[in-house]
Amino acid sequence: MKTMGRTKIVDVLKSEAFGTTVNVKGWVRTRRGSKQVSFIALNDGSTINNVQIVVDVEKFGEDFLKPVTTGACISVNGLLVQSQGQGQNAEIQATEIEIYGTADPVAYPLQKKGHSMEFLREIAHLRPRTNTFGAIFRLRHHMAIAIHKFFHDRGFFYFHTPIITGSDCEGAGLMFQVTTMNINNPERSEDGQVNYENDFFGKETGLTVSGQLEGELAAMALGAIYTFGPTFRAENSNTPRHLAEFWMIEPEVAFNEIAENMQLAEDFIKYCIQWALDNCMDDIRFLNDMFDKGLIERLQGVMKHDFIRLTYTEGIRILEEAVAGGHKFEFPIYWGADLASEHERYLVEAHFKRPVILTDYPKEIKSFYMKQNEDGKTVRAMDVLFPKIGEIIGGSQREEDYDKLCTRADEMGVPRKDMWWYLDTRRFGTAPHSGFGLGFERLLLFVTGMSNIRDVIPFPRTPNNAEF
Numbered sequence: 298m299k300t301m302g303r304t305k306i307v308d309v310l311k312s313e314a315f316g317t318t319v320n321v322k323g324w325v326r327t328r329r330g331s332k333q334v335s336f337i338a339l340n341d342g343s344t345i346n347n348v349q350i351v352v353d354v355e356k357f358g359e360d361f362l363k364p365v366t367t368g369a370c371i372s373v374n375g376l377l378v379q380s381q382g383q384g385q386n387a388e389i390q391a392t393e394i395e396i397y398g399t400a401d402p403v404a405y406p407l408q409k410k411g412h413s414m415e416f417l418r419e420i421a422h423l424r425p426r427t428n429t430f431g432a433i434f435r436l437r438h439h440m441a442i443a444i445h446k447f448f449h450d451r452g453f454f455y456f457h458t459p460i461i462t463g464s465d466c467e468g469a470g471l472m473f474q475v476t477t478m479n480i481n482n483p484e485r486s487e488d489g490q491v492n493y494e495n496d497f498f499g500k501e502t503g504l505t506v507s508g509q510l511e512g513e514l515a516a517m518a519l520g521a522i523y524t525f526g527p528t529f530r531a532e533n534s535n536t537p538r539h540l541a542e543f544w545m546i547e548p549e550v551a552f553n554e555i556a557e558n559m560q561l562a563e564d565f566i567k568y569c570i571q572w573a574l575d576n577c578m579d580d581i582r583f584l585n586d587m588f589d590k591g592l593i594e595r596l597q598g599v600m601k602h603d604f605i606r607l608t609y610t611e612g613i614r615i616l617e618e619a620v621a622g623g624h625k626f627e628f629p630i631y632w633g634a635d636l637a638s639e640h641e642r643y644l645v646e647a648h649f650k651r652p653v654i655l656t657d658y659p660k661e662i663k664s665f666y667m668k669q670n671e672d673g674k675t676v677r678a679m680d681v682l683f684p685k686i687g688e689i690i691g692g693s694q695r696e697e698d699y700d701k702l703c704t705r706a707d708e709m710g711v712p713r714k715d716m717w718w719y720l721d722t723r724r725f726g727t728a729p730h731s732g733f734g735l736g737f738e739r740l741l742l743f744v745t746g747m748s749n750i751r752d753v754i755p756f757p758r759t760p761n762n763a764e765f
């Protein structure tokens with residue numbers, strides 16, 4: 298077969314160089330046709346759209362074409378011609394075909410028929426080859442690029458925080474342990490406790506639950522930073538919104554107070570959604586038509602209005618009124634309760650019909666580092682609540698006062714001796730500052746319209762599931 302430079306299918310479909318010869322390579326989605334002519338729908342992942350390859354059966358021979366079945370990988374040289382069919386601009390009349398790899402139709406699990414999302418999770422090694430997951434993973438890429446661009450354009454520095462850490466930032470005790478000790482027979486001190494002094498790091502360590510604390514150190518020097526990295530939580534909650542391994546984006550800005558933090562969060566999410574609408578419309582349209590007829594409308598809807606800003610106390614009042622009016626929630630609602638996603642979604646979907654930023658939560662249900670309000674009861678927390686998702690962002694203004702921070706750490710059982718470096722920022726040149734964390738997969742749930750978080754990350758990690 299004549300070697301020539303490969304053209305990606307995304308470019309072939311846009312090309313008007315009819316009459317020239319091109320080479321495409323990709324995986325066969327379908328092959329159909331008659332004794333005379335065969336039509337191959339070929340996809341190379343560069344776009345959701347397939348290019349049609351028109352094959353003269355007599356020229357190539359039925360035996361040669363027999364293994365060109367769904368899932369096979371081929372390289373095709375051919376003439377680019379204007380498509381007769383509707384929708385597509387260009388198709389290719391094959392002159393030469395090389396078969397790179399066949400896919401036995403009996404064994405290959407991705408045949409034409411629609412598969413359930415549950416089944417596709419079991420074959421996560423092959424699901425990127427489906428239209429749905431191709432669309433999702435292209436969107437995932439575009440959102441990552443949008444995030445870097447948003448912050449870079451605004452003078453934020455991308456800062457790398459450690460993945461292995463000795464501090465449990467959120468203080469929720471959800472860390473996965475990291476050790477090289479023999480867990481069947483760990484070294485113990487005289488009191489019977491495991492002795493970590495001879496462990497790899499000479500202390501107890503785990504996978505990070507958040508890069509925030511280290512991010513704050515950087516914000517106190519570089520002014521405005523963001524992290525974007527993997528985050529781990531041994532949260533035994535089997536919900537459609539939780540992963541044990543997820544990606545988080547955490548901006549942290551010196552001198553920002555809570556109002557500026559809220560505005561940054563709103564601008565940031567809107568920028569990402571606009572980016573998706575501007576750059577990923579083929580994929581979004583596919584997901585809209587296949588799964589979620591309201592997707593495009595929901596994405597455009599978020600862009601139209603300012604997010605509601607509301608205190609937790611006002612939020613509770615609205616929820617209590619809903620209960621008084623006959624609305625049933627699974628979990629009880631009262632001042633001091635941690636909101637469940639049903640409560641968050643009630644505020645967003647039923648009451649305001651747009652995203653809500655809830656602030657000033659009771660200090661008991663939030664982390665030790667949040668700035669304490671004058672009332673002595675609440676802290677300057679902010680959660681951004683989204684339709685269909687619930688909490689998409691969690692953040693706060695930080696407590697910059699050394700004594701107040703130490704007192705709160707003690708009250709909440711956060712060991713000061715492990716946090717000396719964090720507390721030092723409040724001893725040396727402390728400043729008001731704020732930040733937040735966006736769950737990358739929660740953003741992707743919103744942008745793709747998927748209903749389970751396991752379907753927006755290539756290889757989900759959840760309780761009892763670490764295959765692939």
Ligand code: 4AD
Nearest residue numbers: 507509539540543547689690691692733734736739
């Ligand atoms: O609200 P969280 O726990 O906040 C923090 O970690 C702060 N340190 C962030 C900061 O202020 N810099 O988590 C932030 C976001 C949540 O709003 C949610 O979107 C996502 O991270 N998230 C998860 N996503 C998937 N699976 C999980 N188990 C998640 N836990 C949190």
Ligand code: MG
Nearest residue numbers: 680688690691
């Ligand atoms: Mg939170």
